[in-house]
Amino acid sequence: MIEINYYLLVSAVLFSIGVIGVLVRRNAIIIFMCIELMLNSINLTLVAFSSFLGNINGQIFVFIVMTVAAAEAAIGLAIIISMFRNKESLNIDEINILKW
């Protein structure tokens, strides 16, 4: 029988790897993939608690989070495409017009 804290530890490791990816990489698409990884690790936490508490609300949350992730992927990648059209680059350090 696996205790809940092992599942939560795996989720924490995946979340931290996602954070490292977002902070270190400069390619916009890879940063976006790291955000998906973080969302996924949070889903793992929600499902773990849902199963251990015997409460279905966590799985409903996961369902809604997946919907949000799909909508976010559609819009985010469209933003990346239009960003690439204007700048011919995916490096987020070059996308700094809004920076004061």
Added chain:
Amino acid sequence: MKFDLETVLFISLSVLSVVSAIYMITRKNPINSALFLILNFFTVSGLYLLLKAQFIAIIQVLVYMGAIMVLFIFVIMLLNLQFQKKKLESYSYKSLTSILLAIMLFGILGYTVYFGFEGKFKGMSDKALEIGTAEKLGAELFTNYSFPFELASFLLLAAIVGAIVLAKKKFE
């Protein structure tokens, strides 16, 4: 800890998921990153099965691996970054600081979740197998949670309109 099927599966799946996540953030080519992310999603789907959430596991395969990652790979091929591979990544002292900060974040998170929930639950709930099915999820989603469900449809509508408005120009 005795080594039954569940333990072996849990250890192999979690090690594979962490390794594939590390590979994902270190690959140079975005296509390789996307493929390792697919492997990671697959292992997380296996972990959902270990948690007896069958429907969520199938949805993970269907939505994340089947649809979202296909979109990612399409966009990578659409933008085709071969010609500017040289100067995309630059590492500096900032990267080192951010890695240190992320490790500290992991320290806090890991300490909290590992020691905070140690021995709090006497194993998985008896209802875990029952609530993971599509029937139970549907019965809950369409009665008590119908408002978030309708909001999800508005979100999808907004995403359809937004994607068309943002991407529907001549690309070349």
Added chain:
Amino acid sequence: MLESYIPIIIIIVIAVIFGIVNVFFSSLFGPKRPNKEKLSTYESGIEPIGTAHERFSVKFYMVAVLFILFDIEVVFLYPWAAAFINLESAKMLYSFISVSVFIVILLIGYIYVIKKGALKWD
């Protein structure tokens, strides 16, 4: 519960082993006599034009995006289909109405897609 997944685990393991063994042994035992014609890209017998790393058209992206968003719609309908028959009649009507509203809202999006011509291929 986990025991019922043993056949699936076995088939995944066999599939992975089959793939690895085939690729490994054919590269181990197969004869290697490369020449220029063999190494060139196979394009149905025609001389290859350009590289495979051509930039794709944005039309593929449009189709993939719309696939995802309507895929999510269908995924929402699975649990409804599974749960519908076991609901009480009042909840049955309620869930039917809420799903109808959901589908009508996404139908508006679909009509918008058709009117904008986002799925036109030319």
